[in-house]
Amino acid sequence: VTPVQRNCNLFRYKGYCFLKQLHNKESVDALQDFLTREDDVFLVTFPKSGTVWTQHILSLICSEGYRKGTENTSTIDTVPWFDFNLTKQDYDEIPSPRLFVTHLSPCLVPRDLKNKKGKVIYVIRNPKDVMTSMYYFNNMAVLSQKQPNFGKFMEAFLSGDVYAGSWFDHVRGWYTHKDDFNILYIKYEDMIMDLRSVVKQICTFIGREMDEASLNNVAEKAAFKEMKKDPRANREDAPEELVDKSKGTFMRKGTIGDWKNEMTVAQSEQFDALFEEQMKDLPLTFTWDL
Numbered sequence: 450v451t452p453v454q455r456n457c458n459l460f461r462y463k464g465y466c467f468l469k470q471l472h473n474k475e476s477v478d479a480l481q482d483f484l485t486r487e488d489d490v491f492l493v494t495f496p497k498s499g500t501v502w503t504q505h506i507l508s509l510i511c512s513e514g515y516r517k518g519t520e521n522t523s524t525i526d527t528v529p530w531f532d533f534n535l536t537k538q539d540y541d542e543i544p545s546p547r548l549f550v551t552h553l554s555p556c557l558v559p560r561d562l563k564n565k566k567g568k569v570i571y572v573i574r575n576p577k578d579v580m581t582s583m584y585y586f587n588n589m590a591v592l593s594q595k596q597p598n599f600g601k602f603m604e605a606f607l608s609g610d611v612y613a614g615s616w617f618d619h620v621r622g623w624y625t626h627k628d629d630f631n632i633l634y635i636k637y638e639d640m641i642m643d644l645r646s647v648v649k650q651i652c653t654f655i656g657r658e659m660d661e662a663s664l665n666n667v668a669e670k671a672a673f674k675e676m677k678k679d680p681r682a683n684r685e686d687a688p689e690e691l692v693d694k695s696k697g698t699f700m701r702k703g704t705i706g707d708w709k710n711e712m713t714v715a716q717s718e719q720f721d722a723l724f725e726e727q728m729k730d731l732p733l734t735f736t737w738d739l
C-alpha cells in the first residue's frame with residue numbers, strides 16, 4: 450500500500466487507487482475470493498467511460514425479460530456496485546443473473562471471473578473525454594481532492610493520481626488479460642453513434658433474446674435526453690456524503706470531443722505524446738471527435 454502523491458484521500462494498492470474512507474488492503478483482498486456464478490455479469494469501466502449509461506442499459510434489458518417489475522427500482526439497485534457496501538448475505542440474496550458494476554482492474558476482481566466463471570462487459574472511452582468528464586465530476590465528488598484548475602487535474606490524471614489509478618494501466622490491464630476472461634468490449638463512441646447495435650451486442654453476449662420493438666425501446670430509453678430527465682438514471686438519489694449535487698449533474702454533456710473545449714493545443718500535444726508512448730503496442734483505436 451502506497452500513498453498517492455496528488456490525492457491524500459486515496460491509497461494505491463496493486464496499481465489501483467482506492468478511497469481511504471471506503472477500503473483498506475484487507476477489504477480489497479477479500480473481493481478476489483468472491484465466488485461468482487456462471488451467469489453473473491460484471492460491468493467494468495474506468496470511471497467516466499459510460500458506467501451509468503451501460504448500467505442503465507443492462508437494467509433496461511433485464512427488466513424487459515423475467516425481471517419484470519424492476520422498472521421503478523433505481524439502476525444502482527439492479528446493477529449494484531460490486532466493491533462497495535454489499536455484505537455476503539446481500540450478494541447471496543441477489544437472484545441470478547446477478548449484475549454488478551465495478552471499476553476494478555483485472556488483478557483485483559474475483560479469481561473465479563478469470564476462470565471464465567461469469568461474464569465481463571468492459572466499456573472503453575477515448576481518454577481525453579474521460580479526463581474532461583472526470584475533471585467536472587471531481588468537483589461533485591465530495592471525497593475527491595480538488596485541483597485548482599484543469600492543467601493541475603491533467604497532471605494528476607496522467608500520473609494516475611486519481612480514483613482508480615492510471616487510465617493507461619487500466620485499459621492495458623484489461624486488454625492484455627482479455628483472454629483470461631469471458632469478455633465483451635464496447636466503446637462509448639459506438640454507443641453514441643449506433644446505440645441500438647450495441648444494445649443488441651450486449652443482449653447476445655448475456656444470452657438475452659429481444660424482439661425488435663424491445664430493442665428499440667431500450668435504445669430510446671437509454672438516449673441521453675431521456676436519461677437526463679430520469680432521476681434514477683441521473684443518480685439524484687446518490688448520498689450527499691459522496692456527491693454534492695449543487696456542483697453539477699451525472700448526465701453532463703454526453704458527447705464525443707468535449708475535451709476540445711477544455712484542453713489547450715499544448716495540453717493536447719502533451720497528452721498525445723504520452724498516449725503514443727504508452728499505447729503504441731496495443732491495437733486499440735479511438736474516436737476522438739466526430
Ligand code: A3P
Nearest residue numbers: 497498499500501502582672673700701702703
Ligand atoms: P460527460 O461528463 O462527458 O458528459 P460514468 O457513468 O462512467 O461516470 O460516465 C459519465 C459520462 O457518461 C458523462 O460524460 C455522462 O454525461 C455520460 N453519459 C451518461 N449517460 C449517457 C447517455 N445516455 N448518452 C451519452 N452519454 C452519457
